[in-house]
Amino acid sequence: MYIVLQTIFWTLFLLVLYTYIGYGLLLHVLVGFKKGDQSIKSSIAGDENLPMVAFIIAAYNEEDVIERKIRNTMDLNYPRDQMKIIVVADGSTDTTTELIQKHPGIIISYDPDRGGKASALNKGVSLAGNASILIFSDANTLVNPDAVRLLVRHYADSRVGAVSGEKKVVSGGLGMVQADCESMYWKYESHLKKLDSDFNTMVGAAGELLSVRRELYIGIPQNIILDDFYISINICIQGYLVKYEPGAVALEQASTSISEEKKRKIRISAGAFQAIGCFMNLLNPFSNPRLSFQYISHRVMRWVICPLALPFILIINGMIVYFTVNHTLYEYLFCGQIILYVFALVGYLINHFNLSSRRIFNVPYYFLFMNYSVWLGFFRFINNSQSVIWDKSDRRPFVE
Numbered sequence: 163m164y165i166v167l168q169t170i171f172w173t174l175f176l177l178v179l180y181t182y183i184g185y186g187l188l189l190h191v192l193v194g195f196k197k198g199d200q201s202i203k204s205s206i207a208g209d210e211n212l213p214m215v216a217f218i219i220a221a222y223n224e225e226d227v228i229e230r231k232i233r234n235t236m237d238l239n240y241p242r243d244q245m246k247i248i249v250v251a252d253g254s255t256d257t258t259t260e261l262i263q264k265h266p267g268i269i270i271s272y273d274p275d276r277g278g279k280a281s282a283l284n285k286g287v288s289l290a291g292n293a294s295i296l297i298f299s300d301a302n303t304l305v306n307p308d309a310v311r312l313l314v315r316h317y318a319d320s321r322v323g324a325v326s327g328e329k330k331v332v333s334g335g336l337g338m339v340q341a342d343c344e345s346m347y348w349k350y351e352s353h354l355k356k357l358d359s360d361f362n363t364m365v366g367a368a369g370e371l372l373s374v375r376r377e378l379y380i381g382i383p384q385n386i387i388l389d390d391f392y393i394s395i396n397i398c399i400q401g402y403l404v405k406y407e408p409g410a411v412a413l414e415q416a417s418t419s420i421s422e423e424k425k426r427k428i429r430i431s432a433g434a435f436q437a438i439g440c441f442m443n444l445l446n447p448f449s450n451p452r453l454s455f456q457y458i459s460h461r462v463m464r465w466v467i468c469p470l471a472l473p474f475i476l477i478i479n480g481m482i483v484y485f486t487v488n489h490t491l492y493e494y495l496f497c498g499q500i501i502l503y504v505f506a507l508v509g510y511l512i513n514h515f516n517l518s519s520r521r522i523f524n525v526p527y528y529f530l531f532m533n534y535s536v537w538l539g540f541f542r543f544i545n546n547s548q549s550v551i552w553d554k555s556d557r558r559p560f561v562e
Contacts, residue, residue: 164486171478174471175495181463189357196361213314215373216246216293218286220279224301225256231301232265240310242267248289249301252282278550280382280389287379297373298390302414303329305371309410313373316405323378323402324394326364327371327410328352342521343528344416344423352408358456359406365456367394367404370412378402385550386440387433395441398453420513424535431539432548434465469536475499506530 176184217235221228228249235247248269251259253276262270271285287296295314299305309327316325329352331345358364369390380396382389394404417423438445445462447454479496482489509527512518542548 164482167478167482171475171482171492174475174478177463178468178471178475181459181468185459185463186354186357189354189361193357193360212241212244212311213295213317214244214246214291214293215240215295215297215310215314216248216286216290216376217297217299217310218283218290219247219249219299219301220252220282220286221249221254221258221262221301222252222276222282223254223256223258225254225258225261227302228258228261229264230304231299232262232268234304235299236265236267237307238305238310239307245310246289246291246293248286250282250286252276252278252285276551278384280386280392280550281384283389284381287376287381290376294376295373296376296379297371298369298393299372299412300370300414303370303412305413306409306411309371309412312407312410313371316407317375319403321403322375322405323397323400324367324372324374324404325407325410326355326367326373326394326404327412328355328406328408329368329370329412329414331414331416343524346525347528347532354460355406356408358460359404362403362452362456363398364394364404364406365398365453365460366391368412369393370414371410375402386436387429387548387550388437391433391437392440395437395444395457399441399444399450420531424531427532427535428539428542429548431465431536432543433539434461434536435540435543436548438462438465465536469533469540472530472533476503502526503530 217238219231219235221231224231232247232249236242238245246269247267248271249262251262251270251272253274254272259270259272262268269289271289273285283298286298290296295317297310297313305327313325313327316322329348331348355364355367367390372390372393374393374397378397378400379393382392386392397404417426441457443449444454444457447458476496476499479492479499482492483496486492503526505523506526506529509523509525512520512523513527539548
């Protein structure tokens with residue numbers, strides 16, 4: 163019995179360690195073995211060589227931000243005659259549509275019946291005309307001026323089917339727990355995305371700024387929750403690469419509260435379980451070894467294995483300590499886990515009572531919060547209660 167508990171404990175413990183630390187370190191080593199720098203260092207020369215792009219924005223009741231988004235898009239350093247700006251006002255009931263119509267040259271699609279983001283993106287693509295590159299961006303994000311040029315330069319490589327920009331979460335100096343931790347998380351996630359891209363391909367891209375070759379775009383089924391993941395993985399399955407461009411940045415404000423962020427995390431988690439069901443063939447490492455290795459290590463492990471493993475690691479560790487004697491290592495590991503959970507509880511109380519926060523408490527709290535949200539997302543998925551209609555999280559406005 164003791165040997166069995168030890169085996170289960172170390173298996174689960176090492177899986178969690180691999181997911182959050184080991185995979186990144188392994189990628190560092192694998193990327194180091196690759197000969198030469200395959201990244202693209204310069205933009206496509208001259209405006210005459212730039213492809214026609216369609217910049218597609220899905221919007222639902224975005225009256226507070228839509229004009230800012232349109233101005234930001236129109237100010238991009240890209241020839242206006244080479245960029246179509248398309249806004250799909252999916253079932254908006256506020257003044258979003260009227261505000262868009264104030265700006266000439268914007269292609270607008272409006273349907274009073276809300277179909278969800280997947281439906282909105284498909285409508286936007288249908289209006290792209292002769293654009294060879296599709297660029298998707300959220301209404302609540304700001305994009306840096308050279309972003310489009312930096313994205314499209316990668317398509318000089320015929321192997322590239324999609325390019326994603328970098329998502330940055332800003333707190334606006336609010337110092338909130340979720341703002342600070344969400345920003346830290348995305349820095350960590352962006353580093354992994356870069357390593358994935360340098361090694362082979364990204365496995366999932368941020369929908370805040372994602373470009374795709376028009377001919378490779380596969381229409382998104384209306385029931386799909388994670389549209390950006392669905393788009394990017396289908397590019398990989400078709401045999402093309404999804405590359406990461408850190409110079410193309412989409413800025414997004416953090417949620418106004420941890421409860422608002424929880425809504426988003428649960429929705430993403432439910433969508434993750436749906437995505438695993440959609441791409442079951444990628445769980446077979448022999449079908450596409452590199453892609454399966456990245457998909458399982460970066461996505462499946464974090465989406466499924468780690469959240470399930472965490473409570474069992476604590477329970478089994480406690481059982482080993484309780485039923486045996488003179489096992490100092492397990493006692494230290496058990497105490498370490500208890501400290502983690504106590505620090506997380508302190509982080510929760512700090513956030514709940516709006517006290518001055520400290521990262522030593524914030525990080526454990528946010529780590530457990532994310533994994534707890536996965537459990538909630540799992541139950542929502544198996545109950546088939548997650549709607550494809552996105553429920554927007556309240557976010558602080560940008561200071562202009």
